[in-house]
Amino acid sequence: MSLCVEFSGVCKDFGPIRVLYGVDFSLAPGRVYGLLGENGAGKSTLMKILAGYESISAGVIRIDGEERSWSSSREAEQAGIVLIHQELNLAEHLTLTQNLFLGHELTRGGLLDERTMATRAQHYLELVGLQRAPATKVRQLIVAEKQLVEIAKALSRQARLLIMDEPTATLTPGETARLFALIARLKAQGTTIIYISHKLDEVKQITDEVVVMRDGRFVSRGETASFSRQQMANLMVGREMSDMFPTRLPPPEGTETALAVSGLCVTGWVTDLDFEVRSGEIYGFAGLVGAGRTEAFEAILGLRERQGGRIQLAGKAVRIDSPLAAMRQGLTYLPEDRKGKGLHIDLGLAENLTLMTLARYAHPWLDKGAEQAALTRAINDFGIKAGSHSARARMMSGGNQQKLALAKFLHPDPRVIVLDEPTRGVDVGAKRDIYFLIQRLAAEGRAVIVISSELIELIGLCHRVAVLRAGRLQAVLPAHHLTEEELIAYATGTH
Numbered sequence: 001m002s003l004c005v006e007f008s009g010v011c012k013d014f015g016p017i018r019v020l021y022g023v024d025f026s027l028a029p030g031r032v033y034g035l036l037g038e039n040g041a042g043k044s045t046l047m048k049i050l051a052g053y054e055s056i057s058a059g060v061i062r063i064d065g066e067e068r069s070w071s072s073s074r075e076a077e078q079a080g081i082v083l084i085h086q087e088l089n090l091a092e093h094l095t096l097t098q099n100l101f102l103g104h105e106l107t108r109g110g111l112l113d114e115r116t117m118a119t120r121a122q123h124y125l126e127l128v129g130l131q132r133a134p135a136t137k138v139r140q141l142i143v144a145e146k147q148l149v150e151i152a153k154a155l156s157r158q159a160r161l162l163i164m165d166e167p168t169a170t171l172t173p174g175e176t177a178r179l180f181a182l183i184a185r186l187k188a189q190g191t192t193i194i195y196i197s198h199k200l201d202e203v204k205q206i207t208d209e210v211v212v213m214r215d216g217r218f219v220s221r222g223e224t225a226s227f228s229r230q231q232m233a234n235l236m237v238g239r240e241m242s243d244m245f246p247t248r249l250p251p252p253e254g255t256e257t258a259l260a261v262s263g264l265c266v267t268g269w270v271t272d273l274d275f276e277v278r279s280g281e282i283y284g285f286a287g288l289v290g291a292g293r294t295e296a297f298e299a300i301l302g303l304r305e306r307q308g309g310r311i312q313l314a315g316k317a318v319r320i321d322s323p324l325a326a327m328r329q330g331l332t333y334l335p336e337d338r339k340g341k342g343l344h345i346d347l348g349l350a351e352n353l354t355l356m357t358l359a360r361y362a363h364p365w366l367d368k369g370a371e372q373a374a375l376t377r378a379i380n381d382f383g384i385k386a387g388s389h390s391a392r393a394r395m396m397s398g399g400n401q402q403k404l405a406l407a408k409f410l411h412p413d414p415r416v417i418v419l420d421e422p423t424r425g426v427d428v429g430a431k432r433d434i435y436f437l438i439q440r441l442a443a444e445g446r447a448v449i450v451i452s453s454e455l456i457e458l459i460g461l462c463h464r465v466a467v468l469r470a471g472r473l474q475a476v477l478p479a480h481h482l483t484e485e486e487l488i489a490y491a492t493g494t495h
Helices: 043-050 073-078 096-100 114-127 143-156 173-188 200-206 229-237 293-300 323-328 338-342 349-361 368-382 398-410 428-443 455-461 484-492
Strands: 005-014 017-027 032-036 058-063 066-068 081-084 161-165 192-196 209-214 217-223 257-266 270-278 282-286 308-313 331-334 416-420 447-451 464-469 472-478
Touching: 005 043, 017 043, 017 058, 032 043, 032 200, 032 229, 043 081, 043 161, 043 192, 073 081, 081 143, 096 114, 096 143, 114 143, 143 161, 143 173, 173 192, 173 200, 192 200, 200 229, 209 229, 229 428, 257 293, 257 447, 270 293, 270 447, 270 464, 270 472, 282 293, 282 428, 282 455, 282 484, 293 308, 293 331, 293 416, 293 447, 323 331, 331 398, 338 398, 349 368, 349 398, 368 398, 398 416, 398 428, 428 447, 428 455, 447 455, 455 484, 464 484, 472 484
Parallel strands: 017 217, 032 192, 032 209, 081 161, 161 192, 282 447, 282 464, 331 416, 416 447
Antiparallel strands: 005 017, 005 058, 058 066, 209 217, 257 270, 257 308, 464 472
């Protein structure tokens, strides 16, 4: 049923840039492995080679003792190796059934067997706990539901080795618990599972053994029980990570209200929301997936229709009907979907950085020198690691893409910054960098709003946290009242 995998001297080059340096380790069948490392450590690249999405530059991979290489992901799937991508890879205009069987359609008598595919799709959707009809279009789903579709699609391939790259990044605690129960069942059936995650508490809970990579090399491995979360983090980054959060600054006193929202209503999502954020304050929004946090700010930015609400910036009522109008008035919003909404991944780094402020570089012709100078400053200021300044955004790791997205949305020099899941899919080292950046922005006198599903980062960063449940504000908690228990109690209505 399951597979033995051995990596021997595996190297990978992208042009002149080497990203994997002679990786050596093996995986036994029927175990759950945690594959750890910072963004850019080579984890995803190695797994893409194993799953047939990338070619190997040097070295060999042995499957059950036999040297193998794949010409495509389809060939790897036929051998029982399936990868669930970190970045969603679904056809938005197709139904759930069509996505699950895309390229693997069932036929009867030369015609598509749509009834059987729909029945099987329903089975796999139920396995992952997604309560949606198979005929639903993917574009109608929220991000968390799309993640469950990706998992269901992988299960439909009958994998003998299943690679999960950040599978819980958008899932609720309940959905995560169902996924872990599913992993336990697959393991009992003999499936080998490689679990890539930056959520070290999940790695401790679900894996049998951890393998650590750093800078394109194998670093360490061992039974999960023998490592503390702190030890895992230290191995990943190669340094002590005890100072994850910056020392909290005192809440600002006597500063102006930077953003005030009253009576915000968004049909189906938000009802009568009031809040205000002061200059120099880090203000968090907590709540379960579907609580209305993202939808509220999409409405504030003009990305979603609002049925009521008054918005003030620096004490003045403003009319905002688009992100451009918001930016011009000093408000910017970094969306949680960096690939779909935050960056143009097929454009270069400079093009992404300056896209919101092109008028600054056009005289009337585009000043490429000034654009490159801005990119150099951003790379230094945000700690962006890129093999080349001319590379496209898609060539960077997830953590560096996120840093580029932050640089892009901060380039207009906003006074109010909304960060939606700013550390989603980001390793512990990059998380620390982002946390210190957030505090720096607040220390400069900017108002920073952080929407996050990771309660620990809200507790570690924020002066106040607003908790939403079913589109209504439940509480606003000051820093000295911030505990996971308090936040969960208000988010679930059990306070």
